[in-house]
Amino acid sequence: MRYLIHMLTCGLVVCTLFGATPNPIATPSQAPTVDDILARMDATRKGLDSFSVPVHFAITIRRPLIVPLAMDGVRYFERPDKEALVMKTVPAAAQAFQRTYAGLGTADTWPKKYDLTLVTTDEAGGATMYELKGIPKNGGNVDHILLDIDRVSLAPLRARWFYGNGATIDMAIENAVVGGAYLLPKTETLDIAFPSYAGHAVAHFADYSINQPIPASVWEQNPQQ
Numbered sequence: 001m002r003y004l005i006h007m008l009t010c011g012l013v014v015c016t017l018f019g020a021t022p023n024p025i026a027t028p029s030q031a032p033t034v035d036d037i038l039a040r041m042d043a044t045r046k047g048l049d050s051f052s053v054p055v056h057f058a059i060t061i062r063r064p065l066i067v068p069l070a071m072d073g074v075r076y077f078e079r080p081d082k083e084a085l086v087m088k089t090v091p092a093a094a095q096a097f098q099r100t101y102a103g104l105g106t107a108d109t110w111p112k113k114y115d116l117t118l119v120t121t122d123e124a125g126g127a128t129m130y131e132l133k134g135i136p137k138n139g140g141n142v143d144h145i146l147l148d149i150d151r152v153s154l155a156p157l158r159a160r161w162f163y164g165n166g167a168t169i170d171m172a173i174e175n176a177v178v179g180g181a182y183l184l185p186k187t188e189t190l191d192i193a194f195p196s197y198a199g200h201a202v203a204h205f206a207d208y209s210i211n212q213p214i215p216a217s218v219w220e221q222n223p224q225q
Helices: 002-017 034-044 092-100 216-221
Strands: 050-063 067-078 082-087 114-118 129-136 142-150 156-163 168-178 182-193 198-205
Touching: 034 114, 034 129, 050 092, 067 092, 082 216
Parallel strands: none
Antiparallel strands: 050 067, 050 198, 067 082, 114 129, 129 142, 142 156, 156 168, 168 182, 182 198
């Protein structure tokens, strides 16, 4: 019996010394790069070459006066980086909103507009989103933008624009499956705070038209910046 106990003890020591554990502890994976995230986002849209979608805006101007407004338009996208929002008649009181409304674009268009970095996150801490910071390449009034992206679906969930004068636009995005394959915006809820005015708006997206020809006049009248 003593001999058997001795042999079992020696075997346990040998296994421990040579690391023969049945369930080794996994080390945290390396954080992805911005290019990794954009590539994965692009992969979720494989086969989506273009879309157009009617958009209805329900707007409440909160400063200088409280004014409810509504307006309509059509958003267009075409690979690799064309996008436009063509508005119909815009009420005079909504023209300030039209000038400041910023369509988020897509992973295809972001690298053209912004120098992007990944905000440091705790990969092992159960974070549910990636956050990208974008610095506009062409200058302008926007100091930077923060983009929150779901780690599983790779869909944008929130965008925040920060202006040099302290103004902000905060956009929350609700997505829905379109064409049985693509997560695209269903609503965009915006809170806008500028020195001279503030407002709240909800953009409601109707039925998408997927991979249908977009008239050349759309791009002629809305040249890409």
